[in-house]
Every structure is written in structure tokens, then in C-alpha cells.
Amino acid sequence: MGVTNVSVSIGRRRLGPALALLAALAWLPGARADDALPQRWVSAGGSISEWVVALGGEDRLVGVDTTSLHPASLQELPSIGYQRQLAAEGILALRPDLLLGSEEMGPPPVLEQLRAAGVRLETLSAQADLATLEDNLTRLGALLGEPQRARQALAAFRSRLEAQEAWIAQAQRSQEAPGVLLLLGHPGGSAMAAGPDTAAAWLIERAGGRNLTTHSGYKALSSEALLALDPDVVIFTDRRLLEADEARQALLRQNPALASTRAAREGRLVALDPTLLVGGLGPRVPEGLAALSAAFYPASSPLPAETTPAR
Amino acid sequence: MTPALRPRSLFIALGLLLALALWGSLALGPVSLPLGETLQAALRLLGLPLGGSELNQAQLIVGQIRMPRTLLGLAVGAVLALCGVAMQGLFRNPLADPGLIGVSSGAALGAAIAIVGGAAFGGIPEAIAPYLLSLCAFVGGLAVTALVYRLGRRDGLTSVVTMLLAGIALNALAFACIGLFTYLADDATLRTLTFWNLGSLNGASYARLWPLLLVAFAVALWLPRRARALNALLLGESEARHLGFEVERLKRELVFCTALGVGAAVAAAGMIGFIGLVVPHLVRLLVGPDHRVLLPASMLAGASLLLLADLAARLVLAPAELPIGIVTALIGAPFFLYLLIRGR
Amino acid sequence: MLQAEALSIHRGGRTVLEGVDLALQPGRVLGVLGPNGAGKSTLLGALSGELAPAHGHVRLHGRPLEQWSGSERARCLAVLPQSSTLSFGFRVEEVVGMGRLPHATGLVCDREIVEAALRAADAAHLFGRSYLALSGGERQRVHLARVLAQLWPGAQGQTLLLDEPTSMLDPLHQHSILQATRAFAAQGAAVLVILHDLNLAARYCDRLLLLQDGRPQALGSPDEVLRPEPLKQVFGLDVLIQRHPEQGHPLIVVR
Numbered sequence: 001m002g003v004t005n006v007s008v009s010i011g012r013r014r015l016g017p018a019l020a021l022l023a024a025l026a027w028l029p030g031a032r033a034d035d036a037l038p039q040r041w042v043s044a045g046g047s048i049s050e051w052v053v054a055l056g057g058e059d060r061l062v063g064v065d066t067t068s069l070h071p072a073s074l075q076e077l078p079s080i081g082y083q084r085q086l087a088a089e090g091i092l093a094l095r096p097d098l099l100l101g102s103e104e105m106g107p108p109p110v111l112e113q114l115r116a117a118g119v120r121l122e123t124l125s126a127q128a129d130l131a132t133l134e135d136n137l138t139r140l141g142a143l144l145g146e147p148q149r150a151r152q153a154l155a156a157f158r159s160r161l162e163a164q165e166a167w168i169a170q171a172q173r174s175q176e177a178p179g180v181l182l183l184l185g186h187p188g189g190s191a192m193a194a195g196p197d198t199a200a201a202w203l204i205e206r207a208g209g210r211n212l213t214t215h216s217g218y219k220a221l222s223s224e225a226l227l228a229l230d231p232d233v234v235i236f237t238d239r240r241l242l243e244a245d246e247a248r249q250a251l252l253r254q255n256p257a258l259a260s261t262r263a264a265r266e267g268r269l270v271a272l273d274p275t276l277l278v279g280g281l282g283p284r285v286p287e288g289l290a291a292l293s294a295a296f297y298p299a300s301s302p303l304p305a306e307t308t309p310a311r
Numbered sequence: 312m313t314p315a316l317r318p319r320s321l322f323i324a325l326g327l328l329l330a331l332a333l334w335g336s337l338a339l340g341p342v343s344l345p346l347g348e349t350l351q352a353a354l355r356l357l358g359l360p361l362g363g364s365e366l367n368q369a370q371l372i373v374g375q376i377r378m379p380r381t382l383l384g385l386a387v388g389a390v391l392a393l394c395g396v397a398m399q400g401l402f403r404n405p406l407a408d409p410g411l412i413g414v415s416s417g418a419a420l421g422a423a424i425a426i427v428g429g430a431a432f433g434g435i436p437e438a439i440a441p442y443l444l445s446l447c448a449f450v451g452g453l454a455v456t457a458l459v460y461r462l463g464r465r466d467g468l469t470s471v472v473t474m475l476l477a478g479i480a481l482n483a484l485a486f487a488c489i490g491l492f493t494y495l496a497d498d499a500t501l502r503t504l505t506f507w508n509l510g511s512l513n514g515a516s517y518a519r520l521w522p523l524l525l526v527a528f529a530v531a532l533w534l535p536r537r538a539r540a541l542n543a544l545l546l547g548e549s550e551a552r553h554l555g556f557e558v559e560r561l562k563r564e565l566v567f568c569t570a571l572g573v574g575a576a577v578a579a580a581g582m583i584g585f586i587g588l589v590v591p592h593l594v595r596l597l598v599g600p601d602h603r604v605l606l607p608a609s610m611l612a613g614a615s616l617l618l619l620a621d622l623a624a625r626l627v628l629a630p631a632e633l634p635i636g637i638v639t640a641l642i643g644a645p646f647f648l649y650l651l652i653r654g655r
Numbered sequence: 656m657l658q659a660e661a662l663s664i665h666r667g668g669r670t671v672l673e674g675v676d677l678a679l680q681p682g683r684v685l686g687v688l689g690p691n692g693a694g695k696s697t698l699l700g701a702l703s704g705e706l707a708p709a710h711g712h713v714r715l716h717g718r719p720l721e722q723w724s725g726s727e728r729a730r731c732l733a734v735l736p737q738s739s740t741l742s743f744g745f746r747v748e749e750v751v752g753m754g755r756l757p758h759a760t761g762l763v764c765d766r767e768i769v770e771a772a773l774r775a776a777d778a779a780h781l782f783g784r785s786y787l788a789l790s791g792g793e794r795q796r797v798h799l800a801r802v803l804a805q806l807w808p809g810a811q812g813q814t815l816l817l818d819e820p821t822s823m824l825d826p827l828h829q830h831s832i833l834q835a836t837r838a839f840a841a842q843g844a845a846v847l848v849i850l851h852d853l854n855l856a857a858r859y860c861d862r863l864l865l866l867q868d869g870r871p872q873a874l875g876s877p878d879e880v881l882r883p884e885p886l887k888q889v890f891g892l893d894v895l896i897q898r899h900p901e902q903g904h905p906l907i908v909v910r
Contacts, residue, residue, distance in 0.1 A: 080630050
């Protein structure tokens, strides 16, 4: 810490206009003169961090929370812990200009301390819907000074979802929408099934499936209820359960109820990366949806893979 | 089992330990500050005019983050240790813990109601919302303790054994209710609940500190005045009565004091285990069970150890931090086992 | 002076003590005898204020016991319960020193008294040891020293109540402890002691109270009370009464 006794808040006010003026003289005439862009970012929230990277801002990140796992290079950054239990001094030690996070970020007294220390706080919603995503990307674009890139990313995201919808409509002409269950956690215990108000249900519906549950949130599901629901497809959030043949056999042996569902009989057990389920819509959502759809409608030829936007 | 230290040497050692813990708590953290600035900031906190009016980062970190946190740690550690002594005296058992009379489980239940219920119903007035959790935890702790005490009373006398059993039953009941709330909670509130149960001094601020400081002062002033009565109580209730102490009043005061102290500590910092159990035990090993020494010494030791545990909590994983309850349990539980095995 | 008038105690709807009239006398030792469940400890509980009487009164120096403040009472009435459970490692002199809690006589004086009381209870050699490291008999002597310290040096107007102080002692200490009790009474204190051993009672008590089913059966000198008929009636024992060849007190031999 070489500049600790430079007064943080007052210093920025003094330096800000000067820097902006220099920038305006040296760079494009369109550079904004009222506020220098934040250079050192801390991001608390998996999909937010992912979008920052997707929009080309990875070199601004100086710290991320424990849910920021993608891309893997983020895991090299200092971890600020769980987003709801942030530590003020730990974050200040990273000397950030900006703390990005969802409305779940907290606890509130720590956020106040950070604000008092001159850190700019930006709260993006983690809700899984397109309007929220548009809002979030617009703000990230502005913060990065890359509004154009953000608009392109959003358009690409939208068009992929539209293509996906069209593909599903096509597929549904030859096959009825399958009944789907998403099971969270290890099925050796009692697995938790995703209810209709979860991000999992959003993904299932968008991928052209029918989510079979009616409870709210994630609730443990009894073997009998599993049998009664008799899903056509079961989604697991642990890839290791399905990858190797022995693992799959063991899973079915341990869960006779699961083994006798239509999904198991027809071999339609699918794995989904659980990081897609938290923190709102991330850039990997279209890929995940495409993979799910392909599993839901095996007869239709899969949607051609597109390159991920802007990366 | 003969005490190893004279009280005077113990108090000197504990004073040094506390000074060390205070220094560490104010001077160390994820942000490394030059010693001179820390000192300057600390002196300015004491009101010394040192020139320059702007709030620099050192003053902000020492004054607004570390100082309230240190005060919180001091108060919580001191109160938990003092109340641990009070409970071990009340139950005349060196392995007793404030949790026995339901104050911790009651506070946890209150917190669960606040966290899960607050998230579910919303509509809580802005002015109360930030304090809702602490308030519910405090009230929950007092309510369950009051019930335990009430169940222990019969014909105007308080049976400590009945209280112990009622405490066990009500603890189980409280945890069942917490389980119910856990089941109803969504993912986010569940994590909040889990973290609350692990305790933390994170996010301490002066505004939220003063109720606990008030309670801590009251407990720290009052309990040592009952040192002689607690000594007599260790002989037995009728023995204490024959020595002229009003045992019924003493028991009532001890229960009330513990409910108030632990309730306020838990409300401010969440569940922090083992300080109330291990610290009095440790001090007793060093200077013997005389409460005239044990109470003030436990207070100093509890405050110091909690500050040191907090220091570990904020440095080990920096810039993230470990819940302090994990640190105290990781150190406290093996130590407790060691005492058990040693004492056999 | 401790006095009981027409004292009755109820417990759980039963009358466990009835019609006891008793006055402890300064300088004298009163022994209480009776089979298990006769109400001996109940009597001691009532006399010490632990149990509230259903009928009758207990007065200390003419004033009802319940009107005394705790510390005031503790300065002239000390009680040794049957057994004390102390699971904390106090040193012996600290345990005895607790007898001085009702007083404010200062550290130096208290220390002298503690040492004297320990000597009286034949426990001076235990000074400095941890209470938890003592045997049952040693602990009993330490507690006796504690109640002696509470009233030390034992003047007229003070009362000592002892519930089976010899139950865990070897024969030598049974005698030395009761001798110490007598010596204490000789300073002027009134002593009540519950005993099981008839011969110890005969030797060390000035008066004896014989209890059966909560009722006093006999109250008088050992010679008056320790006779074959009352003992047969109360204990169901056939005994011969002889004389101690040297001391002259009654000696009870079971037939």
C-alpha cells in the first residue's frame, strides 16, 4: 500500500476532472468528462463476473466472490468469500474503485463501510429474465466504457434464444414436450427437486420441457413422489454421477424409484452445470439451453453451435 | 490440580495478553498499514488534535472498521466468559455452559424467525429492518430462558436440576422449530441463517454497538460483586444459605444476568461457541476456582481470546474471512477434549 | 438460643415431624437418635430454617428464625449437612475460609481462625491440599472445620447443628471429632448432633432426643434415655445396658 494516506474521496474529486480533461484532449472527442471509469473492480456474483469477462473487462477484476467460477482464470484472483458475508477490510485491501454485485450482496453494515471508504457500489439484479439482463448489460457496458460491445452481446444472446425457440417449436411438431425434473444434491441422500419458481424451472421451460413440480424453491422429494411424477427426463447437477458407466449403474442401483422412472428406463438422465442455476442469466445460458433441448428432443437434429458472443 | 499461578502474576499475564490482542486487533488486518499511521489514527480516535482534517484511509480503517470490531470483540468475549462462569457456578459443574438454560437456542430461534420470516413477509418498517435480527435474537434468548426458569420453579424454590432438564427439552424444541424454518427457507436465507449460526464480528459499527456495551458494563460490574456468594454456592445450595446468602435471589440474578449478557452478545455477533465453556475452565486450571479471581480473570481472558480468534478469522483467508464461530470451535473443542482426557 | 415450640413439618402431604419442643442449651451437646426415616434430618432442616414449619415456631434468641437476615443468622448459627458435594478444586484452607464469609474480620484474623479450626478438626496437615484430592473422611473433617470456623471461637449465644459428622470417619477420628465438638461446646456454644452410634452418643452428649416416626419418644440425659425399653420400642433392638469401666457412661450391648 504505497498511497494509503492519499485522501481517498477528496483526492478522487480533485484528480477526477483533471484526468478526464487529459483523456478528452488525448483521446476521442466522445470520452465522457464527468467521471473517470473505475479501473479496479471487485465482482460478487457468478454470472456478473462472467459477463464482465465476456465484455472484455477481465483485466479490471482484482477480486471475485466464491460463486465466480467461470471462466476458470477467475479462480486465480483473490477470493472475497461468500457474497452475503463480505468483509469490509478484506475488500479494501484490494483497493477497488468499484464493487459489483447482486441485491443479495451483504451484510448491509459492511456495504456502508465500503461506501464510506469511497468504493463505488453497483447492484445488478440476479433475476433470471431478459429485461433484467438488458438492464445489467447496459450498465456493465457503461461502466466498462464499451456500450457498443454490450449491445452486441445482448443482441447475440437474444438471437440465440430466438433461434432456440424456433427450433423447439419445430421439434414439438414431431414430439410432445417431455416432463422434466431437476434434482439438486447427491441422490444418495434425499435429492432436492427444483420448484416452478426457481431458475432451474426457467431453464427447463425455455429448453422446451415441462417442469413437473409444484412446490416452491428446492424441496426434498420422496421416492414415491418421484415415481408418481414419472419424469421423461431427469436432470442432475453433478456430472460425475452420469459420466462413467459404473457411476450411472450405481446411481440406479441405489435408487430403485429413480431406476423405474421412464427417464431411467429410456436412458434420459442428463447433467447440467449447477453454476447456470444461480446469479441470473450468464453468457453460458444459451449453450446450456441448447444442450438441454437436444436431450429433450433427441429425434430432432441439434441446433448448430454458434460461437459465444464477444469472446 | 493445584493452581499453578498466583493471582497477581495471572493478572499481569492477562493484562499483557489483552494489550497484545488489542494491539493486534487494531494494527493488523488484510490492509497493511504502516505502524505510524495506525498509531496516529488511534490517537486521533482518542480525540488528540494531530493536524490535518481530512479522513485518510488509515483513519477510516482503524477508526470505522477495526475499532468498532475490537470493541465488539472485547464486549462479546468478556460477556460470554463471565456468563460461562456464572452458569458453571449456578449448576455447580465446571462443564456447564450458557447454552444450558436455553439462551443460545432461543436466540437462534429468534434469528431464524427474523431471517426466514423477514424474507417471507417483508413489509418491515425501514427503521427496524436493520435491527430486526438482533432484536429477535435477543428477545428469543430472553423468552426461552424465562421459560426454562419458570419450569424450574416450584413452591417458590428453583430446582437447578429441573431447570437443566427443562433446558434440554426446550433446546430440542427450539432446534426443531429452527429446523422447520430451515425447511421453509429459500437458498439465500438458508445461507444467511447458516452463517449467522457460525458467528462473526464482521460489519461492526458504533451505532449497533452501544446496547451490547451497556449490557457488558452492567454484567462486568455486577457479577464480580457476587463472587463470594458464588464461592459459597459451589458448596451447595443449603450450605450457601447457612452461610447467610439469599440463594433463591442469587439464582434468579444469575439466570437473568446470563440471559441478558449472552442474549445481547449473540444478538450482536451471532453464535460463538466454546468461549463460555473453555475460558473459565482454563482460568480455573491456572488459579483455582475462587470467583473473586476467576471472574475478572475470565473476563480478561475471554476478551483477549475472542480478539485473537477474530484476528485469525480475518487474516487466514484474506481478503475473505472465516466465521469466528468456526475458529473458536476449532480451537475450543480439541482443547476441551484434552481437558476431559487429562481430568480422567 | 435456639428453641423449637410445638414444631410440625409436612412434606408431600405427610406429616414427617410432629410436636417437637426443644431448647438447645449453651455449653451443652444434644444428641439426636432414631432409626432411618425417623425425622432427624428433617428436624435439623427445620431448626436451621431450610424447611418451613407447618405448625409451631423456631426461635433464635427469642426471635422467629425467618425474621433474621441471612448473614446475621449465619454469624450465630452454623449447620453441617450430612454430605457436601463440591466438585471444584479449592484448596482446603479456601473451603474452611468460606466459613468466614458471613464475617468481616479481615484476612489476617480469618487465616488464624482457619488454621485453628483445621487443628480442632484434626485436619491441620491437610492445609494446602486440593479438596478434590482428599478422601471422604478427610473431606468431612474439612467441612467440620468450616462450620467451626464460622462460629469460632464458639461463644455463648452461638449454635452449631451437625448432621452425622462421623458417618465417614474411622474409629479414631469418630472420637477425636466428637471430642473437638465437646471442646467447642465448652466455650459456650450450644450443639445439636445427629448420631447413629448409640455408644458415641452415650459418651459425648449431655442430653439425648430419641425420635420415632417424626415424634419425640424420649428427651433426657443418656442415663434416662438409653434404657432397654425405649430402645426396644424405637429401634426394635434387644440390648443390655452396662457401665463404661472408666468413664461411667452407659454402654449399650446388643443381645
